[in-house]
Amino acid sequence: MRYLPLTPNDRQDMLATIGASSIDELFVDVPEDARLDGPIRNLPMHAGEMAVEAHMKKLAKNNSAAGDMPFFLGAGAYRHHVPASVDHIIQRGEFLTAYTPYQPEIAQGTLQTLFEFQTQVARLFGVDVANASMYDGSTACWEAIVMARRITKRGKAVLSSGLHPHYVSVAKTMARFTKDQLVSEAPTLEAATDGADLLDQIDDDTSCVVVQYPDILGRISDMSALAEKAHSHKALLIAVVTEPVALGAIKAPGQMGADIVVGEGQSLGVGLQFGGPYVGLFGCKQKYVRQMPGRLCGETVDAEGKRGFVLTLSTREQHIRREKATSNICTNSGLCALAFTAHMTLLGEKGLRDLAMLNHKKAIVAADRLAQINGVSLLNESFFNEFTLVLDKDTRPIVRKLADQKILAGVSLGRLYPEESGLAHGLVVAVTETTSDEDVEALATALEGELA
Amino acid sequence: MSMLTEGRPTKQEENIIAPDSATLKTHTGNRALMVDEPLIFETGSPDRSGVDLPAAPTVETRLGGLDRDEPISIPGLSEAEAVRHYTRLSRQNYAIDVGLFPLGSCTMKHNPRLNEKMARLKGFSDIHPLQPVDSVQGALETIYQLAEWLKKLTGMPAVAMSPKAGAHGELCGILAIRSALEARGDAREVILVPESAHGTNPATAAFAGYKVEDIPANADGRVDLDALKARLGPDVAGVMITNPNTCGLFEPDMKAISDAVHEAGGLVYCDGANFNAIVGRVRPGDLGIDAMHINLHKTFSTPHGGGGPGSGPVVFSEALEPFAPLPFVEKTEDGHFHLVEEETAEDHHESSFGRMVAFHGQMGMFTRALTYMLSHGADGLKQVSEDAVLNANYVLRSMEDLLEAPFAKSGPCMHEALFSDNGFANGLTTLDLAKGLIDEGYHPMTMYFPLVVHGAMLVEPTETESKAAIDQFIGALRSVAGRAKAGDELLKSAPHFAPRRRLDETQAARKPILVWKEPEEYAEAAE
Numbered sequence: 001m002r003y004l005p006l007t008p009n010d011r012q013d014m015l016a017t018i019g020a021s022s023i024d025e026l027f028v029d030v031p032e033d034a035r036l037d038g039p040i041r042n043l044p045m046h047a048g049e050m051a052v053e054a055h056m057k058k059l060a061k062n063n064s065a066a067g068d069m070p071f072f073l074g075a076g077a078y079r080h081h082v083p084a085s086v087d088h089i090i091q092r093g094e095f096l097t098a099y100t101p102y103q104p105e106i107a108q109g110t111l112q113t114l115f116e117f118q119t120q121v122a123r124l125f126g127v128d129v130a131n132a133s134m135y136d137g138s139t140a141c142w143e144a145i146v147m148a149r150r151i152t153k154r155g156k157a158v159l160s161s162g163l164h165p166h167y168v169s170v171a172k173t174m175a176r177f178t179k180d181q182l183v184s185e186a187p188t189l190e191a192a193t194d195g196a197d198l199l200d201q202i203d204d205d206t207s208c209v210v211v212q213y214p215d216i217l218g219r220i221s222d223m224s225a226l227a228e229k230a231h232s233h234k235a236l237l238i239a240v241v242t243e244p245v246a247l248g249a250i251k252a253p254g255q256m257g258a259d260i261v262v263g264e265g266q267s268l269g270v271g272l273q274f275g276g277p278y279v280g281l282f283g284c285k286q287k288y289v290r291q292m293p294g295r296l297c298g299e300t301v302d303a304e305g306k307r308g309f310v311l312t313l314s315t316r317e318q319h320i321r322r323e324k325a326t327s328n329i330c331t332n333s334g335l336c337a338l339a340f341t342a343h344m345t346l347l348g349e350k351g352l353r354d355l356a357m358l359n360h361k362k363a364i365v366a367a368d369r370l371a372q373i374n375g376v377s378l379l380n381e382s383f384f385n386e387f388t389l390v391l392d393k394d395t396r397p398i399v400r401k402l403a404d405q406k407i408l409a410g411v412s413l414g415r416l417y418p419e420e421s422g423l424a425h426g427l428v429v430a431v432t433e434t435t436s437d438e439d440v441e442a443l444a445t446a447l448e449g450e451l452a
Numbered sequence: 453m454s455m456l457t458e459g460r461p462t463k464q465e466e467n468i469i470a471p472d473s474a475t476l477k478t479h480t481g482n483r484a485l486m487v488d489e490p491l492i493f494e495t496g497s498p499d500r501s502g503v504d505l506p507a508a509p510t511v512e513t514r515l516g517g518l519d520r521d522e523p524i525s526i527p528g529l530s531e532a533e534a535v536r537h538y539t540r541l542s543r544q545n546y547a548i549d550v551g552l553f554p555l556g557s558c559t560m561k562h563n564p565r566l567n568e569k570m571a572r573l574k575g576f577s578d579i580h581p582l583q584p585v586d587s588v589q590g591a592l593e594t595i596y597q598l599a600e601w602l603k604k605l606t607g608m609p610a611v612a613m614s615p616k617a618g619a620h621g622e623l624c625g626i627l628a629i630r631s632a633l634e635a636r637g638d639a640r641e642v643i644l645v646p647e648s649a650h651g652t653n654p655a656t657a658a659f660a661g662y663k664v665e666d667i668p669a670n671a672d673g674r675v676d677l678d679a680l681k682a683r684l685g686p687d688v689a690g691v692m693i694t695n696p697n698t699c700g701l702f703e704p705d706m707k708a709i710s711d712a713v714h715e716a717g718g719l720v721y722c723d724g725a726n727f728n729a730i731v732g733r734v735r736p737g738d739l740g741i742d743a744m745h746i747n748l749h750k751t752f753s754t755p756h757g758g759g760g761p762g763s764g765p766v767v768f769s770e771a772l773e774p775f776a777p778l779p780f781v782e783k784t785e786d787g788h789f790h791l792v793e794e795e796t797a798e799d800h801h802e803s804s805f806g807r808m809v810a811f812h813g814q815m816g817m818f819t820r821a822l823t824y825m826l827s828h829g830a831d832g833l834k835q836v837s838e839d840a841v842l843n844a845n846y847v848l849r850s851m852e853d854l855l856e857a858p859f860a861k862s863g864p865c866m867h868e869a870l871f872s873d874n875g876f877a878n879g880l881t882t883l884d885l886a887k888g889l890i891d892e893g894y895h896p897m898t899m900y901f902p903l904v905v906h907g908a909m910l911v912e913p914t915e916t917e918s919k920a921a922i923d924q925f926i927g928a929l930r931s932v933a934g935r936a937k938a939g940d941e942l943l944k945s946a947p948h949f950a951p952r953r954r955l956d957e958t959q960a961a962r963k964p965i966l967v968w969k970e971p972e973e974y975a976e977a978a979e
Contacts, residue, residue, distance in 0.1 A: 004836065005918035006915075011842060018846055025864065027841070030730070031706075039829075039830035043605075047827060052823055052826045053569075055826055059593055060576050062593065065575050067578050068574070073583065077581055077582070083503055093547055094542035094543060095547070099560060099758070101759065104955045105954065109541040110545055112541055112544075119967040128967070135617060166810035167810060170808060170810065177660050178661050220515065221518075222517075222518060249513075250520055251520050272579060273816045274815035275813070276817075277816050298964045300959050306952060309955075310955045310957050312960040318651040325658075328655035329617075332759055336760075338538075346534050348497070348498055348500055351501035351505070354501075355503070361508040384515070403586060404586065408580070415582060
């Protein structure tokens with residue numbers, strides 16, 4: 001077996017040192033009636049690289065890869081070009097096969113990249129501090145709601161109807177057990193976000209208002225009034241960003257008064273990967289830092305006065321505080337955070353702004369082309385790289401049919417909101433730098449065929 | 453081409469005194485391959501980039517007047533600089549690829565590179581989670597196959613694949629337990645957790661809205677069955693037991709514990725962090741366990757990546773199966789793979805406690821774990837646990853004359869060996885020993901955990917170490933342990949040879965600096 005170095009002789013020598021006559025003696029504590037005698041039945045025996053590779057390739061082949069066809073899906077996961085060097089960097093064995101940096105003297109590589117990551121995320125979000133990552137955007141969003149409860153000592157969270165339905169679903173699952181109260185509705189097909197409605201929902205029982213920016217339908221609106229209203233009731237504004245590239249073009253949530261900003265960092269460095277692993281981003285104002293969940297990397301000095309980095313403020317965390325911890329999170333998404341930070345470093349501010357503008361303007365061109373089709377209208381007045389089309393037919397069957405024709409047309413709102421018949425004609429379309437003019441034309445032609 | 457060495461001195465001249473390498477200064481402060489690397493904020497600039505992009509179409513923006521007009525202040529590097537930056541940083545890291553990584557309860561085994569190659573096949577890496585299911589049948593089948601392996605290896609009838617890591621899996625298990633109890637109108641409030649448990653266990657129970665109570669360990673390092681039985685009652689929802697436990701021992705009373713908890717109306721959660729010790733030797737399903745998470749990033753070799761991503765599927769007993777979270781993959785009779793989400797759950801999975809995460813779980817980890825399982829097969833996986841346990845016992849018996857092993861008399865250990873700092877002289881501690889091991893070229897073992905042993909040192913060599921590598925490690929550990937018992941003062945200032953000396957964690961926590969600021973901002977803050 002290629003991964004196991006011990007030889008039969010080694011095993012005999014080691015058993016002799018231990019003073020055991022057989023390996024079975026080492027498992028003496030396992031009750032006899034629970035011991036297994038041979039290998040587990042109905043599973044294959046070991047296999048070489050070639051055989052395993054053939055098995056996995058067969059599985060991989062039975063999927064429609066986004067890069068092989070016109071592709072327009074977004075809704076919380078975006079296809080961007082990842083520079084070749086990013087994958088090289090994260091495959092350095094010293095990063096890939098390291099553990100959480102609990103021994104900082106021999107983990108400065110991981111720690112310094114985390115410090116750089118935290119700084120980039122904080123600047124991108126326009127907040128003071130950020131942590132070393134969460135699992136993903138949806139769990140980061142729930143953790144932000146819990147954090148707001150801790151800070152305000154109130155249990156009512158007001159969720160925007162523009163928040164990703166999976167994020168809402170995660171929050172609802174958790175709130176059922178924690179007895180938090182959630183105010184939440186499905187979106188409606190209107191050009192304006194629900195900002196005005198949310199203002200009326202904020203009261204003295206409210207811990208936080210949670211707003212996605214850009215929202216699930218791709219709409220963007222100023223959150224300043226919400227922040228002001230929330231603060232006047234001593235509640236917090238939580239902003240959720242599922243497409244961080246947008247923040248190269250539009251104002252940072254922190255600039256509009258958001259207290260906590262969370263997000264999904266998958267867009268930069270990570271890739272689609274069928275939904276995971278992704279990387280949760282989590283930032284907030286300095287005054288709330290001790291209420292944050294997750295790991296934090298901080299700067300310090302070593303015994304010779306040299307600058308170095310350590311995990312810090314761990315008295316918030318489960319391994320010290322146990323049941324009184326701010327969260328149960330332990331392993332986070334370190335390697336995806338490295339991919340994110342490496343991609344961001346390769347972009348720099350100029351590259352990020354250029355990338356964002358490229359996405360935005362390509363999306364405008366695509367939106368206008370698609371809106372010319374009879375039976376198609378564009379919902380959004382403003383958007384970043386994702387917009388909602390309203391068709392004069394149910395979009396879900398069309399998306400399925402086009403997928404069979406090797407066009408991945410977007411995310412139907414019927415898939416995201418199966419209960420909401422009023423949304424069945426909505427199609428969320430994302431356009432990135434990877435989308436070509438030919439892709440847009442292929443989608444337009446196919447939609448014309450379906451709607452004729 | 454060979455290098456011309458003629459005329460060069462091949463040994464030091466006798467009249468040149470060799471400088472003391474500890475005090476010799478270099479112009480840069482660097483020492484050959486040990487090179488300090490500045491932060492990107494000190495070397496990069498916002499107008500530099502390592503990415504070339506095509507020009508954008510010339511159209512007016514539609515950003516609703518929300519254009520980002522202030523500087524973002526994120527510096528960029530060219531590709532050449534970026535690759536060097538991260539490569540230099542990587543060399544300041546210890547990793548499995550560099551050496552034996554005996555971190556107890558973390559299972560730092562070799563990460564096969566075939567796993568990485570397979571995860572990068574475009575049919576896995578370049579598919580969107582919301583594509584129509586007919587266009588991702590291979591991905592769903594991959595999840596289904598991995599689920600089947602996990603069910604067979606654990607002897608459990610169901611598995612939830614979406615949890616993102618171990619602690620998230622714990623949460624999944626505890627929410628299923630709570631749902632099952634609530635479904636029978638039984639609002640219990642307390643979860644019992646052994647004092648030796650990993651910190652995530654009590655944190656998880658609290659995160660799910662439970663009160664947490666400790667159960668003590670007995671003198672053998674195992675759960676005190678009598679104390680547990682005495683505490684069980686109508687308010688106890690369940691227990692969270694780690695088996696093999698954090699003292700490195702199998703809980704021989706596991707079945708009796710499960711029976712007692714069930715009899716009292718509760719349910720049994722098992723922390724599967726240490727599953728690597730028992731794969732193919734015993735199935736948790738035969739021990740009365742109702743839910744157990746499996747760390748794919750421990751037992752099934754997906755890389756730890758400097759702190760994640762992990763993946764924590766949870767296997768369930770029949771009692772908990774109906775409450776498992778969404779989504780999950782089903783295979784229909786005609787061989788089609790179907791994704792059960794909120795919409796379709798209503799038909800035949802109405803008791804599910806709901807969704808814990810956007811999308812479907814850690815696909816990139818599933819492909820790696822399945823690749824690993826196929827490589828080992830049923831026979832190889834059994835050999836894995838046997839070699840892991842053999843290696844740990846070999847360390848235990850090679851050290852117990854020098855380092856106190858508090859439970860060595862309890863019998864063989866599982867895949868990790870536990871020692872205490874009893875007998876260290878001159879105020880030396882476990883931390884000092886750990887830092888001494890760094891100088892010897894090793895990542896230290898897990899320190900000060902479990903909490904039930906003073907100055908605990910938990911050593912998990914894993915099965916992917918050769919006998920020679922373990923012998924060398926034992927030699928280093930014996931040397932440092934001997935110095936600790938002899939009171940060697942030099943250990944207090946170790947490590948001496950790492951990229952950094954001991955770091956001031958108190959200062960880091962007292963006035964946290966969590967993001968980089970321009971030097972003038974520091975100066976202002978100090979005023």
